[in-house]
Amino acid sequence: MRAIHNFIDGKSASADSGRVGRVYNPNTGAQQAEVGFSTARNVDAAVQAALAALPGWMATNPQRRARVMFNFKALVEANMDELAHLLSSEHGKVIADSRGDIQRGLEVIEFACGIPHVLKGEYTEGAGPGIDVYSMRQPLGVVAGITPFNFPGMIPMWMFGIAIACGNTFVLKPSEKDPSLPVRLAELMLEAGAPAGVLNVVHGDKEAVDAIIAHPDIKAISFVGSSDIAHYIYANGTANNKRVQAMGGAKNHGVVLPDADMDQVVKDLVGAAYGSAGERCMALPVVVPVGKKTADELRARLIPEIERMKVGISTDPEAQYGPVVSAQHKQRVEDYIALGAKEGAELVRDGRGFTLQGYEEGYFIGPTLFDKVSTGMRTYQEEIFGPVLQIVRAESFEEALALPSQHQYGNGVAIFTRNGRAAREFAQRVNVGMVGINVPIPVPVAYHTFGGWKRSAFGDTNQHGMEGVKFYTKVKTITARWPEGMTEDSSFVIPTMR
Numbered sequence: 001m002r003a004i005h006n007f008i009d010g011k012s013a014s015a016d017s018g019r020v021g022r023v024y025n026p027n028t029g030a031q032q033a034e035v036g037f038s039t040a041r042n043v044d045a046a047v048q049a050a051l052a053a054l055p056g057w058m059a060t061n062p063q064r065r066a067r068v069m070f071n072f073k074a075l076v077e078a079n080m081d082e083l084a085h086l087l088s089s090e091h092g093k094v095i096a097d098s099r100g101d102i103q104r105g106l107e108v109i110e111f112a113c114g115i116p117h118v119l120k121g122e123y124t125e126g127a128g129p130g131i132d133v134y135s136m137r138q139p140l141g142v143v144a145g146i147t148p149f150n151f152p153g154m155i156p157m158w159m160f161g162i163a164i165a166c167g168n169t170f171v172l173k174p175s176e177k178d179p180s181l182p183v184r185l186a187e188l189m190l191e192a193g194a195p196a197g198v199l200n201v202v203h204g205d206k207e208a209v210d211a212i213i214a215h216p217d218i219k220a221i222s223f224v225g226s227s228d229i230a231h232y233i234y235a236n237g238t239a240n241n242k243r244v245q246a247m248g249g250a251k252n253h254g255v256v257l258p259d260a261d262m263d264q265v266v267k268d269l270v271g272a273a274y275g276s277a278g279e280r281c282m283a284l285p286v287v288v289p290v291g292k293k294t295a296d297e298l299r300a301r302l303i304p305e306i307e308r309m310k311v312g313i314s315t316d317p318e319a320q321y322g323p324v325v326s327a328q329h330k331q332r333v334e335d336y337i338a339l340g341a342k343e344g345a346e347l348v349r350d351g352r353g354f355t356l357q358g359y360e361e362g363y364f365i366g367p368t369l370f371d372k373v374s375t376g377m378r379t380y381q382e383e384i385f386g387p388v389l390q391i392v393r394a395e396s397f398e399e400a401l402a403l404p405s406q407h408q409y410g411n412g413v414a415i416f417t418r419n420g421r422a423a424r425e426f427a428q429r430v431n432v433g434m435v436g437i438n439v440p441i442p443v444p445v446a447y448h449t450f451g452g453w454k455r456s457a458f459g460d461t462n463q464h465g466m467e468g469v470k471f472y473t474k475v476k477t478i479t480a481r482w483p484e485g486m487t488e489d490s491s492f493v494i495p496t497m498r
């Protein structure tokens, strides 16, 4: 059985808990590898490597650090095919989607290539008599990232791309479900010229995560995953005096106004609801048509589109989506489908029992559609994270606006309309962090920032863009005077600039 190891100080290293995680091929349901789970001692070894690399890396000028990012980008692009296959083989998403996952991460690396420019501080000449004031952004030190299974390429790169470019050294604890790609990325970072110890990977579960939270030399934690764990990391990380940003779950709504371009809406919806088997925090699992006519038309058009959809193994170029990540997750999604029907929603298309010939043990779920879902249902309130689309009918714009605004999650939302004024008002008033206007998956570009509201994110700063730079740096402000040999009297009054 292939064993997946930690990557510490530029070398492969075994974890020593004696516990392992099983890594499956979701297409076949067969175990393909095992990943060793780390103890606090293993986490400490990674931190010690990161600490040893820190002084040299901090002192490396920003342009040289940027060159490592340029090299890394070129290496990832040169190896894209291998990396996308590796990702798909453990996650189950189709190859084209795996390329997209890696490409969205690379866009953050491209932003990080411009780090010399964004790290420039502020300067005020003559803030007082002979006094100049300037500020600089300095790295925090050793920082950590804890990432989910659903974007094993993009999300680690969101974090280590910015953190390392800013001069920090990094400890990454990726998901134990698809741990191979993050190790390959760390190997490529070494090849790109990042000294050993700048990017370390430790695998594991709660034991490793708790060791990260408790480690006194880790200055900040960036987390992405489900909301309960995000809150746990935020509460305990900040209690240990760390800077923490913790992104959580989601339940994104797509509001369809009666004047929307229905052909486009249907195409956008099926991609956003079912792509990657619905395992995206920016998926669109809830659609809110406004008015009965809109709802009936939408439903009528969705059904044939869903029936045409091709579910297949992740290497099938024709497949629109592949299996979900694990047998447990498949069961969880199917339980939600059963619950939805029990709660009284109309199960229009049921994806349970879907099988693919030759892959009967794979974790496939067919596209599922519910209509007449209401806000009191648990299946509406909770995140399902599978290929399940729920229609919640609204009578008016106000009712449609209230639904995502009042939901416990506030990651993303989309509105489909031809009315600019309605779209503008919706974008201004909706209580959600990222808004799409005729854009179903409004994941912001790398030089803007990513982050939800409410239970979708804990902490104040978003991922990547300037918010990412702020998260991974601290500001130092210098007030400087170069007197010309004159000694001034002591002053016991707070200095003011008159």
Ligand code: NAD
Binding pocket: 146, 147, 148, 149, 150, 151, 173, 174, 175, 176, 204, 205, 206, 209, 210, 224, 225, 226, 227, 229, 230, 247, 248, 249, 250, 280, 281, 383, 385, 411, 452, 456
């Ligand atoms: P998860 O919360 O189960 O795991 C995330 C990380 O936390 C993993 O590294 C895992 O090992 C670790 N972890 C799991 N249980 C833990 C525990 N009890 N104590 C400490 N650490 C623990 O999430 P997942 O299933 O890997 O990913 C899917 C979730 O991530 C969904 O809820 C999805 O919405 C969310 N997500 C959010 C965003 C966002 O930006 N808001 C992006 C992607 C995914």
